[in-house]
Amino acid sequence: MAKCSICGRKAIEKIEYARKYLCSKHYTEFIEEKVRRSIRRYGLIKKGSKILLAVSGGKDSIALLTILSKLSKEIHFKPYVLHIDLGIGKYSEVSRKIVEKAVQETNLPLIIIELKDLLGMSVLELAKKSGRPSCSVCGIVKRYLMNAVAIEMKADAVATGHNLDDIMTFILKEFLQQNLDGITKLVPRIDKINEAAAAKIRPLYEIFEKETLTYVLINNIEFVKEKCPEARTNTLNNVLKNHIHILEEKFPGIKYSFIRSFLRNIDKYPKLYMEKLMKCCICSLISSGTKCSYCKLTEKTHGEPLGMYTRNYIRKLLTGMDYQGY
Numbered sequence: 001m002a003k004c005s006i007c008g009r010k011a012i013e014k015i016e017y018a019r020k021y022l023c024s025k026h027y028t029e030f031i032e033e034k035v036r037r038s039i040r041r042y043g044l045i046k047k048g049s050k051i052l053l054a055v056s057g058g059k060d061s062i063a064l065l066t067i068l069s070k071l072s073k074e075i076h077f078k079p080y081v082l083h084i085d086l087g088i089g090k091y092s093e094v095s096r097k098i099v100e101k102a103v104q105e106t107n108l109p110l111i112i113i114e115l116k117d118l119l120g121m122s123v124l125e126l127a128k129k130s131g132r133p134s135c136s137v138c139g140i141v142k143r144y145l146m147n148a149v150a151i152e153m154k155a156d157a158v159a160t161g162h163n164l165d166d167i168m169t170f171i172l173k174e175f176l177q178q179n180l181d182g183i184t185k186l187v188p189r190i191d192k193i194n195e196a197a198a199a200k201i202r203p204l205y206e207i208f209e210k211e212t213l214t215y216v217l218i219n220n221i222e223f224v225k226e227k228c229p230e231a232r233t234n235t236l237n238n239v240l241k242n243h244i245h246i247l248e249e250k251f252p253g254i255k256y257s258f259i260r261s262f263l264r265n266i267d268k269y270p271k272l273y274m275e276k277l278m279k280c281c282i283c284s285l286i287s288s289g290t291k292c293s294y295c296k297l298t299e300k301t302h303g304e305p306l307g308m309y310t311r312n313y314i315r316k317l318l319t320g321m322d323y324q325g326y
Ligand code: SF4
Pocket: 123, 134, 135, 136, 138, 139, 228, 229, 230, 231, 232
């Protein structure tokens, strides 16, 4: 095996686009430096801010938790971890345990929302009752809860573990479907909208999927290896992602140049969704119609919209927690 380009020890990985070999120590530092640079370049996190980390337990969100926990001491911000227990049998049990363990090791405050306790139903039961695909219901619930928790605790932003491969996949998918409006949301940071939508940040915006995997493996960090039983393999997203991977192998650096050109051109895409945004008439959180998707969903499954009930539930859950931060 080749030697590390920095220290000469045994290399564990070759970074094609940077044309260097790295040992595990320098690989770890390389990835952390990339995240640090993205935070600076895109103005993602300010000193003294409160950041809510959405952590499912998968490799990306666990890498996010580990890296931001380290950087929080340097940048002086306060991270909080949010885990949503979806109630999907063993998969959710394992995910929750892994997040609890990671939180113990990093000593960060943890907020767990258990769907069965909140709504009396798991994601699968909600899907069955509403007649909608489970992943679509899951997306509505997760997006709503992340935003609602961030708003209630007055967090400065919600951070998610989307990596460069995810972002590029979403951009290509929106482009193929000619949803140019949707493309404008795929940036490293989306600002806060009044008291209705918390800011969203993506600190792993420039990290490859393969890199988060290598990062957690070489640092012996536990993450959820099982796939959610509801995950489908033959989706447009998966096919696109596989092709992106092949493209990078054949043309190292193409993902970077794509994302940089994309961000340079971002103002040329229409931002029509901004004009359609309003506050939900039930819960006052962000919505593209008079009622938000979560209130519409719970109206179907429970006979009444549960947005306001959910916000109160979160308020109670947060009571007594030191979420005031700085
Ligand atoms: Fe939710 Fe679908 Fe992902 Fe499972 S695969 S966690 S149901 S979005």
